[in-house]
Amino acid sequence: MNLIDKTFADLKAAGRTALMPFVTMGDPDIKTSIAIIQTLEKSGADMIELGVPYSDPLADGPVIQRASERALSNNQITIVDCIQIAEDARTSGVKIPFILFTYFNPVFQFGLEAFFELIQRKGISGLIIPDLPMEEDEEVRALAEAANIHLIPLVAPTSKERVARISSKAKGFVYCVSSLGVTGVRADFHKGIDEFLNTVREATDLPICIGFGISNHEQVERFGKVCDGVIVGSAIVRTIEDAIPLLQDESNREAGLKKIGDFVAELKG
Amino acid sequence: MTQVPDQNGRFGKFGGRYVPETLMTALLELEEAYAHYSKDPAFQDEVRYLLHKYSGRPTSLYYAERLSEKLGGAKIYLKREDLNHTGAHKINNTIGQGVLAKRMGKSKIIAETGAGQHGVASATIAALLGLECKVFMGEEDMKRQQLNVFRMQLLGSEVVPVLSGTRTLKDACNETLRYWVSNVDDTYYILGSVTGPHPYPMIVRDFQRIIGDEAREQILKEEGRLPDYVVAAVGGGSNAMGIFYPFVNDDGVKFIGVEAAGRGLDTIEHAATMTKGRHGIFQGSLSYVLQDEYGQVQPAHSISAGLDYPGIGPEHSYLKDTGRADYVPITDAEALDALQLLSRTEGIIPALESAHAIAQTVKLAPTLDKDKVIVVSLSGRGDKDVEAIMGYLGVEKHESH
Numbered sequence: 001m002n003l004i005d006k007t008f009a010d011l012k013a014a015g016r017t018a019l020m021p022f023v024t025m026g027d028p029d030i031k032t033s034i035a036i037i038q039t040l041e042k043s044g045a046d047m048i049e050l051g052v053p054y055s056d057p058l059a060d061g062p063v064i065q066r067a068s069e070r071a072l073s074n075n076q077i078t079i080v081d082c083i084q085i086a087e088d089a090r091t092s093g094v095k096i097p098f099i100l101f102t103y104f105n106p107v108f109q110f111g112l113e114a115f116f117e118l119i120q121r122k123g124i125s126g127l128i129i130p131d132l133p134m135e136e137d138e139e140v141r142a143l144a145e146a147a148n149i150h151l152i153p154l155v156a157p158t159s160k161e162r163v164a165r166i167s168s169k170a171k172g173f174v175y176c177v178s179s180l181g182v183t184g185v186r187a188d189f190h191k192g193i194d195e196f197l198n199t200v201r202e203a204t205d206l207p208i209c210i211g212f213g214i215s216n217h218e219q220v221e222r223f224g225k226v227c228d229g230v231i232v233g234s235a236i237v238r239t240i241e242d243a244i245p246l247l248q249d250e251s252n253r254e255a256g257l258k259k260i261g262d263f264v265a266e267l268k269g
Numbered sequence: 270m271t272q273v274p275d276q277n278g279r280f281g282k283f284g285g286r287y288v289p290e291t292l293m294t295a296l297l298e299l300e301e302a303y304a305h306y307s308k309d310p311a312f313q314d315e316v317r318y319l320l321h322k323y324s325g326r327p328t329s330l331y332y333a334e335r336l337s338e339k340l341g342g343a344k345i346y347l348k349r350e351d352l353n354h355t356g357a358h359k360i361n362n363t364i365g366q367g368v369l370a371k372r373m374g375k376s377k378i379i380a381e382t383g384a385g386q387h388g389v390a391s392a393t394i395a396a397l398l399g400l401e402c403k404v405f406m407g408e409e410d411m412k413r414q415q416l417n418v419f420r421m422q423l424l425g426s427e428v429v430p431v432l433s434g435t436r437t438l439k440d441a442c443n444e445t446l447r448y449w450v451s452n453v454d455d456t457y458y459i460l461g462s463v464t465g466p467h468p469y470p471m472i473v474r475d476f477q478r479i480i481g482d483e484a485r486e487q488i489l490k491e492e493g494r495l496p497d498y499v500v501a502a503v504g505g506g507s508n509a510m511g512i513f514y515p516f517v518n519d520d521g522v523k524f525i526g527v528e529a530a531g532r533g534l535d536t537i538e539h540a541a542t543m544t545k546g547r548h549g550i551f552q553g554s555l556s557y558v559l560q561d562e563y564g565q566v567q568p569a570h571s572i573s574a575g576l577d578y579p580g581i582g583p584e585h586s587y588l589k590d591t592g593r594a595d596y597v598p599i600t601d602a603e604a605l606d607a608l609q610l611l612s613r614t615e616g617i618i619p620a621l622e623s624a625h626a627i628a629q630t631v632k633l634a635p636t637l638d639k640d641k642v643i644v645v646s647l648s649g650r651g652d653k654d655v656e657a658i659m660g661y662l663g664v665e666k667h668e669s670h
Contacts, residue, residue, distance in 0.1 A: 055565040056439070056551065058446055059289045065433055078563040104287055105550040109564035131287045131550070135277065156291040158453060166290070180291055181451035 003097040018229030022049040024067035026077030043264035052102035061184025063234040099126035126150040167204035186213035278467020283583035330487035343637035357649030359390035365476035367394035370457035381445040383438030384575035385417025387461030392426035402426040407437040462505025463582030466553030477511025501646035504576035508648035529571035530598030540569035543596035572601035573621035620649035
């Protein structure tokens with residue numbers, strides 16, 4: 001059984017909603033990323049999206065763009081490094097599922113078959129590719145299924161009649177984009193958001209999760225009532241960004257990690 | 270060759286639609302609207318009218334006699350896209366897409382720009398059709414092309430400085446797409462080259478093919494035969510695709526796309542996507558891309574802001590891999606030399622982009638007999654570059670003294 005399915009089943013039995021932080025791998029460095037993953041789990045994260053830094057992150061707002069730039073320019077982080085971080089975090093005792101979030105080109109350059117062979121071996125349970133709509137995902141989806149990796153699709157408020165077709169092919173959960181636009185903290189969500197979430201709910205038996213712009217406890221709680229999981233990206237990445245001076249100073253490292261842990265605990269409330 | 274793209278927007282293996290889901294419905298709507306209006310006689314008439322009366326088409330195919338004599342080989346004809354209103358071929362596309370946006374009921378348009386020519390052409394059509402227009406331009410390019418920035422503002426458009434990434438055309442494209450994702454409900458994106466997700470590479474090619482359609486008819490009239498070579502500069506590749514496409518089934522006509530080699534192919538400062546790139550996914554389509562081994566897109570460099578781009582339109586990749594077209598590099602220095610040569614022999618100051626095509630012609634023409642014919646796409650005029658050129662040449666003079 002895929003670890004994502006098991007986690008959702010356990011959460012359902014406990015009557016809880018999944019909290020799913022997103023972190024950019026290699027920001028500020030590989031060792032710290034592993035420590036951050038451990039911290040996120042300890043503070044109550046139920047799954048983690050591991051973001052692969054990319055030179056042209058089209059779906060991302062300024063916060064995640066900056067994190068990608070730091071990871072690429074300071075540490076030349078590659079997709080292979082990101083996958084290795086997952087394995088190292090797992091070896092260190094982290095139990096929650098890992099979902100790799102990557103733009104398509106790094107996967108395409110690695111070679112699709114070799115990529116799935118690798119992520120399966122390294123303990124990745126799911127995959128999100130934001131620039132791979134269903135029209136282009138046939139080969140990737142077949143390989144993912146064969147490797148028991150869940151290819152998690154995005155649906156947007158503009159998807160309309162595409163929602164049913166996208167959801168019918170989904171595995172793991174359906175990722176609902178909260179609003180038009182890129183990732184990043186926002187006060188307003190799409191005005192038809194609840195209707196949109198209902199449409200997705202009716203189209204699938206899988207869990208539905210919401211992301212893009214969720215940044216505080218109030219929003220986590222509000223969407224936790226209508227979704228099975230809530231994804232928090234930019235707000236976590238921003239917290240990490242603010243903690244970088246602490247994280248990179250050996251004597252203040254724990255204080256930096258605590259700031260991140262406290263923020264996750266605060267999101268959960 | 271077979272008809273491309275196919276229904277999935279593929280030119281052979283190239284092209285496609287690699288975009289966030291949020292944009293898919295908009296792309297499908299655009300595809301549907303374009304399929305409808307491109308067959309609508311009233312739409313075609315309006316576009317044709319504006320190309321003729323507003324932009325001044327057809328542009329002439331001019332026999333560059335003094336340049337041909339100086340180079341001592343093939344006869345060189347220049348397709349004078351520089352004579353278009355706003356000074357470059359870009360207006361062919363913005364007229365088409367501007368009219369399309371209006372028919373689709375959109376009141377706001379956005380565009381990316383590198384050299385600023387597409388931005389100016391978009392701002393122009395926005396003024397003409399009464400549309401609100403925002404142009405995204407890299408901060409670096411805004412410095413290189415100050416005159417065009419002010420032209421866009423004069424025309425009533427907002428120029429949005431792009432501060433992310435390389436601060437050039439690549440990131441201007443990213444920011445335009447990001448803005449579009451956020452405002453897709455009421456905004457039409459006028460993409461300026463044969464790049465991006467389907468249906469843009471097809472739409473832009475169709476609106477630019479008038480360059481080749483006219484050139485083909487004109488050369489048959491002038492010479493009674495087709496040319497041996499068609500030469501054009503490629504960044505994203507819209508003027509090149511426009512002039513190549515109508516000749517694509519004429520087997521005897523060789524295509525040469527000229528890309529920017531910047532400071533040289535042995536440096537990292539170039540934009541030679543075809544020579545040094547590999548197949549990859551970039552800004553919505555599968556094509557050749559300048560990238561590292563892990564798929565990170567590399568910054569490009571060219572003296573010409575319009576060629577300073579690490580990608581290229583998917584149909585060019587198709588022409589390259591099927592052997593139909595050759596793509597060759599020209600350095601900044603070669604382009605500057607060619608620009609001065611054309612200025613002095615023909616009294617035509619070309620855009621730095623077009624100077625790359627001239628530079629390749631300078632290499633090619635002397636190797637050919639006098640009965641051979643080369644048609645060069647002179648995609649734009651150099652007025653926008655004069656200030657930058659003063660800087661480049663000033664520095665060189667200083668160094669040589």
